[in-house]
Amino acid sequence: MAPEYKRIPILHAAYRAGVRLADEKIGANEVKAFCPFCRHLTKKPHLFLNTEIDQFFCQRCGARGNSVSLYAMVRGISNKAAFRELEESNLQLFPQAGPGEGRREYMAPLEQRHDIYYDLLALLTLSDRDFLDLLGRGLTLDAIEHNMYRSMPSSAQARKELAGELARLHDLHGIPGFYLDETGAWSLAGNGGLLIPYCTAKGYIQGLQRRAEIQGKRRYVWVSSNPDKCSKDGSPLYPYGTRAKAWIHITGNIHNSTASITEGALKGDTASCLSKDALYLCAPGVNAIKFLPAAVRSLSVERLFGEYDMDQIRQEQYSSALQRMQETLKPLGIPYIQQIWNPAYNGTDDYKLHSRQLPLAA
Ligand SMILES: [Zn+2]
Numbered sequence: 001m002a003p004e005y006k007r008i009p010i011l012h013a014a015y016r017a018g019v020r021l022a023d024e025k026i027g028a029n030e031v032k033a034f035c036p037f038c039r040h041l042t043k044k045p046h047l048f049l050n051t052e053i054d055q056f057f058c059q060r061c062g063a064r065g066n067s068v069s070l071y072a073m074v075r076g077i078s079n080k081a082a083f084r085e086l087e088e089s090n091l092q093l094f095p096q097a098g099p100g101e102g103r104r105e106y107m108a109p110l111e112q113r114h115d116i117y118y119d120l121l122a123l124l125t126l127s128d129r130d131f132l133d134l135l136g137r138g139l140t141l142d143a144i145e146h147n148m149y150r151s152m153p154s155s156a157q158a159r160k161e162l163a164g165e166l167a168r169l170h171d172l173h174g175i176p177g178f179y180l181d182e183t184g185a186w187s188l189a190g191n192g193g194l195l196i197p198y199c200t201a202k203g204y205i206q207g208l209q210r211r212a213e214i215q216g217k218r219r220y221v222w223v224s225s226n227p228d229k230c231s232k233d234g235s236p237l238y239p240y241g242t243r244a245k246a247w248i249h250i251t252g253n254i255h256n257s258t259a260s261i262t263e264g265a266l267k268g269d270t271a272s273c274l275s276k277d278a279l280y281l282c283a284p285g286v287n288a289i290k291f292l293p294a295a296v297r298s299l300s301v302e303r304l305f306g307e308y309d310m311d312q313i314r315q316e317q318y319s320s321a322l323q324r325m326q327e328t329l330k331p332l333g334i335p336y337i338q339q340i341w342n343p344a345y346n347g348t349d350d351y352k353l354h355s356r357q358l359p360l361a362a
Pocket of ligand 1: 035036037038046058059060061062063
């Protein structure tokens with residue numbers, strides 16, 4: 001059954017909880033109020049209510065949370081009970097834009113995404129199955145550890161517990177994958193599968209992809225919580241969620257003057273590992289190159305190689321996409337050379353694994 005979802009505006013929750021607002025408004029989306037948790041100690045308003053993301057934060061005592069937790073904390077009740085009470089009350093008191101209206105584009109800054117994804121990965125382990133699969137691709141133990149691959153739990157309850165643990169340390173608004181469920185608690189979208197970090201040149205985790213098995217086929221999907229995605233009955237699947245973007249993963253020695261472009265972070269990580277830390281730029285798809293020029297500019301490369309799968313560069317649909325990519329890269333003024341190899345080895349990683357296993361010529 002799809003969860004019933006109702007947005008609880010922070011001003012509504014504050015009003016119902018008896019939080020006194022100050023006569024100050026800071027910017028379009030912030031209202032100052034007297035903190036209910038430290039108000040007997042101070043006569044100044046230290047509480048910030050953000051009406052765009054429905055969060056509160058006290059500058060003085062550090063209390064923070066969302067509409068539901070504000071109300072729950074003041075009333076000394078559970079989040080679930082607080083949500084029910086707020087939901088039953090008249091939400092029209094403070095009418096505001098609903099989810100998706102002017103708030104859908106909010107994405108937490110890179111540093112925050114990195115911290116949260118890093119902490120998420122630190123809470124997870126790599127299953128034996130995924131570990132053996134990575135070894136079989138040709139990745140070394142060092143590379144497997146360094147690249148922080150993890151296995152995502154397939155149980156929704158386990159993912160909810162992870163999100164709950166992270167929510168105690170971080171604000172999860174604007175982090176693709178996380179959303180508020182019907183009880184007002186954070187949860188993590190997705191399913192089981194291998195998690196693959198997409199990193200910047202400096203090693204910040206921008207986003208995560210998950211290797212899913214859909215109808216026996218492996219697919220790479222973003223860890224994402226698109227707030228516009230609805231169930232069949234029209235209710236949002238991921239309230240307050242954030243959709244992932246087509247980030248470019250950078251792997252290998254960032255000081256190299258030559259870089260290769262390939263499709264998929266795991267393929268790039270593997271190819272890099274098999275060729276002495278060669279530098280790779282990995283796009284999530286051949287058409288997903290919006291951030292490719294910026295990724296190239298973040299490096300100091302003088303030459304680019306295209307290392308796309310052999311079966312794909314022969315497809316017309318694919319070769320026109322490659323053409324578009326070359327057009328996109330042209331303004332950078334960096335020579336681009338499309339690589340080809342024995343088509344018996346489709347991906348650059350397959351080819352590199354094979355050539356490494358060939359006996360060295362005398
Ligand atoms: Zn306070």
